Amino acid sequence: MALLNSLKHSDLSRRSLLLGSAAAGISAALFPRTSEAADVVAAASGEIRPFKVEVSDAALADLRRRLAETRWPDGETVMDRSQGVQPERLKELVRYWQSSHDWRKAESRLNSFPQFLTNIDGLDIHFIHVRSRHENALPLIMTHGWPGSVFELLNVIGPLTDPMAHGGRAEDAFHLVIPSIPGFGFSGKPPATGWNPQRIAAAWDVLMKRLNYDRYVSQGGDWGAIISDALGRQAPDGLLAIHVNRVERATTFPSDAAQALKNGGPAPDNLSQDEKVVFDEARDFLNNGFGYAAIMSTRPETIGYGIADSPVGLAAWLYDKIADWVYTRGDPEQALGKDAILDNITLYWLTNTGPSSGRIYWENVMSGAALAAVKVPVAVTVFPGEVYKPPRHWLSKAYPKLIYYNRTSKGGHFAAWEEPELFCQEIREGFRSLRS
Template identity: 80%
Template sequence: MTGQNSNQAVQMSRRSLLVGSAAIGLSTAILPLVAIAADAVDAVSAAGAIRPFRADIPETVLIDLRQRLAVTRWPDDETVSDGSQGVQSAQLRELVNYWRTSYDWRKAEEKLNAAPQFLTNIDGLDIHFIHVRSKHENALPLIMTHGWPGSVFELLNVIGPLTDPTAHGGQAEDAFHLVLPSIPGFGFSQKPTSTGWNPQRIAAAWDMLMKRLGYNRYVSQGGDWGAIISDALGRQAPDGLLGIHVNRVERATTFPTAAAQALMNGTPAPDTLSPEEKMVFGEVRDFVNNGFGYAAIMNTRPETIGYGLADSPVGLAAWLYDKIADWVFTTGDPETALGKDAILDNITLYWLTNTGPSSGRIYWENAASGAKLTPINVPVGVTIFPGEVYKPPKKWLSKAYPHLVYYNQVSKGGHFAAWEEPELFSQEIRTAFKAMRP
């Protein structure tokens, strides 16, 4: 590297947060400085360049967060003794008090900065990603995508097991080169300022990212939106995509037609379903009737809910915590599954990057896209975790995934499988992709 290029890399590293801040609006208190830094980087960033990134939130922004938490205007307590009206007051007050008095964001930054992070511009947006190459020869390149209400924090604990399997009970031939991008509008990735960033476009961007990194053959994995993006990538089947693995299955492509009609009409499960299938049907009906409100809002009015998410850290925390609590294996008790600090790492990232509103727009984009969910003709692996919202039996998947090469139901873990059970999740990934390795 020349001296000029070396200096430029150092400057980019120091400015990388500020560039992201300009795009995602950390705080009006630092906007003037951000704008200057953004102009400077725009002048030196070539198309397709990969720039180093480090998280380094200004202390003034953290002080502002604690001050906002201290002056929260709380709603009345719920009028029921359970969570049927939403996040319970006592539970959230305890979390927020810990957030204000004891939580340390700098430790979260250390976790992020322990991994190599980068920015690169794809299709007009700066994409933030973690990229860890394995020391093992013939490691398989893997792009893995988080979901909502999560972030790359969900995936940090699987970096070691997947890139260095020999240190985590695996074999050298199980190794992966790992790429963990942040979805546009999430975390430190830039926010779209126009429409069109739906899962199909994101999938195409992920293929471009992998090719830009020199990975001409690779696999993709995801849960939640990461699964939808991986499915979209599988439908596009770009040259070099060897297969996908998901730990969340799209109901629209796999639910039996008669069951879907019964669900829509409010009638009982069809008699053609087995007892196991009727149980899955019942769980889906309960979710649609009692747990789908968040998605209905973001499918149709992400901007309306966004004002509260941008202005109130407690409002944001309640919105995210509600689904984290619902979807972990220890339903209603996410602290047992993840711990307060891990939950707050994720919530605080949303607050500091002001991505509560922008992250919700992927629901609107997906609903507006009208994408045709055709069968996926690349090899597919599926792992069903018992705390997942929708747990289809294997025979329901054949139409959506005609080349299903791996299916397994495991005994623990929920919707946030990599976050909750990193070792088990990593073993599933190793096993699922064995048949897809070149």
């Protein structure tokens, strides 16, 4: 690509992220700046700046100090996870975090991929961009969710961009763009309201066209799926299709079942036995597992104070939902491993994006956007550990151009993170008809 080739050979200095410790010991993301005027010029020109992660030793020392000084709560009064994260599991994770987890290894892994910043609509957007060596590769923008990050998607970069090195075919190749959602990771934190999924989707189209991709596809799970849906409803020129591995219940639930769910009643009699299972799982989730979203949809700032000040508080907040949503329910270490979990949590801590990432829930509610049908072709993969697993015929209203639907035998909400090989197979199959 001409734009990226010019970047490789330009004399643009490499801007680094410095995560330092302030006087109060709180790490903050600081960019070396030349002047405010230069920043305005960069934003107006759509400049793409190379980016490297460089966390200070002071920030890591501050983290270890805070971990050592944790004041732990009393133990739960039950013998299961019904009151939340169990102290024994979290204490073991924190012991490992303090003594054995190596952020420098995670940092090096991130820096092994080409990373960039670009300003869209006044906000810096961080993204990984890996071009396939196969020139006919299909451009794909992939979006993470909460409580995840770009770390969710790193294991699929190789297989998707270089399929021949991973048992695939050249015609299965993708050029990958993996952005951090505003308020997450190394993207900017919106200073004002309005960065809802619709606005983010529009920014993703700007990003892809800024990279000279005039034809592309989009993929996502969790918030990445909601953003991909929004992009599909906007249907900008060049968007060929979307793939999601998380389906929005509000747009796909049958109307009578949705009313019964709202009223707290049983599943309607006209549902099949399999459909009643889906209904019951949705009802259980709303009754017992949706509190986190209710808090962030209404009071993201209130929860933000604790998770900005305490790394263990942040870890518990994120770990609880990771544990709930992996295929190995309650045992995310088995599905992902301690290091992967802590890479992700540490990223939230070092960038202090626990509070800012939660605001997308508030923004989504405040936007009040009408959820019309997606206008472009859609591919859907349902993983068995997902919270909501709709049958194919429930999707016709939201996705009238459904081109692919499959239910896998393993994998959960964090499909790319948990089952990268299977996830890559689904992406290839979901978009295969577009290549003919």
